[in-house]
Amino acid sequence: MRYTLFFLIGMSFLACKPDKKDEPKPDTDLITGTYAPEDYPLNLPKWMPPLPASPGNSLTKAGVALGRMLFYDPILSRDSTQACATCHQQAKAFTDGLATSPGIRGQNGTRSAMPLVNLAYNTRGFFWDGRSVALEDQALLPIEDHLEMDDTWENVERKLRRHKDYPQQFRQAFGISRKTELTRDLVVKAISQFERTLISAYSRYDRVVWAKEDFPTDEEQRGLELFFIEYAGNQAHPGCSHCHFNPLFTDNNYHNNGLDNVPNLNAFKDLGRGKITGFMTDNGRFRTPSLRNVALSAPYMHDGRFKNLEEVLENYSRGGHGVANEDANIMAFPLTQQDKSDLIAFLKMLTDTSFVNNPAFSNPFKR
Ligand code: HEC
Numbered sequence: 123m124r125y126t127l128f129f130l131i132g133m134s135f136l137a138c139k140p141d142k143k144d145e146p147k148p149d150t151d152l153i154t155g156t157y158a159p160e161d162y163p164l165n166l167p168k169w170m171p172p173l174p175a176s177p178g179n180s181l182t183k184a185g186v187a188l189g190r191m192l193f194y195d196p197i198l199s200r201d202s203t204q205a206c207a208t209c210h211q212q213a214k215a216f217t218d219g220l221a222t223s224p225g226i227r228g229q230n231g232t233r234s235a236m237p238l239v240n241l242a243y244n245t246r247g248f249f250w251d252g253r254s255v256a257l258e259d260q261a262l263l264p265i266e267d268h269l270e271m272d273d274t275w276e277n278v279e280r281k282l283r284r285h286k287d288y289p290q291q292f293r294q295a296f297g298i299s300r301k302t303e304l305t306r307d308l309v310v311k312a313i314s315q316f317e318r319t320l321i322s323a324y325s326r327y328d329r330v331v332w333a334k335e336d337f338p339t340d341e342e343q344r345g346l347e348l349f350f351i352e353y354a355g356n357q358a359h360p361g362c363s364h365c366h367f368n369p370l371f372t373d374n375n376y377h378n379n380g381l382d383n384v385p386n387l388n389a390f391k392d393l394g395r396g397k398i399t400g401f402m403t404d405n406g407r408f409r410t411p412s413l414r415n416v417a418l419s420a421p422y423m424h425d426g427r428f429k430n431l432e433e434v435l436e437n438y439s440r441g442g443h444g445v446a447n448e449d450a451n452i453m454a455f456p457l458t459q460q461d462k463s464d465l466i467a468f469l470k471m472l473t474d475t476s477f478v479n480n481p482a483f484s485n486p487f488k489r
């Protein structure tokens with residue numbers, strides 16, 4: 123009995139410890155290779171203001187390159203059918219041409235995808251209602267949004283750690299040495315780095331007004347004046363530049379620009395900023411979108427209610443509805459057919475073909 127027991131213990135010992143006793147198991151978690159980060163230079167023309175700092179996440183070439191891949195890679199969605207770029211397409215100034223966007227379950231959200239232009243300048247919160255303070259917070263949300271990419275971060279981390287290239291790229295971008303260090307925080311840092319490079323500053327408007335490389339047409343010149351000037355004699359003009367001002371064509375602030383005729387401040391279908399701050403006076407306020415590349419980003423407003431720029435202008439020219447928190451700069455103004463086409467000619471000057479065709483912003487999987 124005693125011998126059998128010893129024999130069994132001996133056998134099991136042998137079974138567990140095969141002959142290569144001294145050789146360590148290969149460490150499959152380890153990522154090796156060089157980590158030599160290089161700054162990513164953002165060369166801004168002189169008419170653009172300096173960029174606010176992005177503390178804890180400065181731009182590197184490897185970080186931006188990785189962020190670009192992640193932005194275009196459907197691996198971030200549950201069934202690998204949807205990438206950030208599905209709803210944010212370069213040719214449309216990184217929006218999707220739809221009033222509201224279907225997520226991977228085919229259900230639509232309630233708001234229109236936003237253009238991603240000059241985000242690096244915005245310090246007042248992201249989304250139409252500003253609910254994300256930093257770009258890094260913003261990018262955490264679409265992944266787990268059931269109406270968007272509908273995955274879980276645990277699963278996305280698992281997929282990226284198993285991937286044949288990504289662990290190495292995360293090492294190059296962030297110096298990690300283990301796959302387990304590849305976390306959601308680094309995913310959103312990389313995506314945010316890429317998003318901060320999406321600068322549009324070389325539209326026809328910039329070339330004419332700042333660089334003085336060209337002259338405006340008569341239509342463009344009249345449109346430009348209408349857009350900026352508020353009174354000529356007794357004649358009220360649009361004064362669009364109160365909120366959409368130079369050189370970003372947004373103040374990144376929250377306003378009620380007079381879209382909805384509601385009986386009181388609690389009656390807005392979408393409370394917008396008010397839902398975030400809890401202040402009733404913020405109900406129905408939304409963040410001013412930049413008008414750079416606006417001719418490419420139809421339909422318009424937070425819910426995509428206007429199909430084209432004509433409809434937008436007609437609505438502004440009717441003024442607001444006298445709702446308590448409507449901005450004081452929203453007032454009716456006359457809009458002739460000529461004014462309309464002049465203003466549209468001006469808005470089209472804000473189209474930046476070098477932005478929408480920039481190879482650095484395009485899909486890296488389609489070369
Ligand atoms: C299903 C479509 C869809 C997908 C996929 C999607 N977005 Fe969006 N995106 C939207 C919509 C809609 C909004 C506006 C939502 C709101 O304001 O509530 C938005 C807003 C944003 C904004 C805010 C821009 C600003 O000026 O405030 C950023 C940045 C952004 N998305 C980046 C991303 C990134 C990064 C991904 C991938 C991780 C992504 N989006 C995936 C539809 C989408």
Ligand code: HEC
Pocket residue numbers: 237360361362363364365366376377378379381407408409410411412413416419421422423424425434435438449450451452
């Ligand atoms: C009081 C500030 C303010 C003024 C003045 C103003 N806007 Fe706006 N604009 C906004 C806000 C806020 C939004 C977003 C509203 C929303 O979606 O609910 C917006 C949205 C837009 C959009 C839609 C952009 C998009 O991406 O969906 C266009 C186009 C536009 N404005 C053009 C103009 C023009 C042209 C004028 C002058 C006639 C003008 N705005 C005057 C604040 C203003």
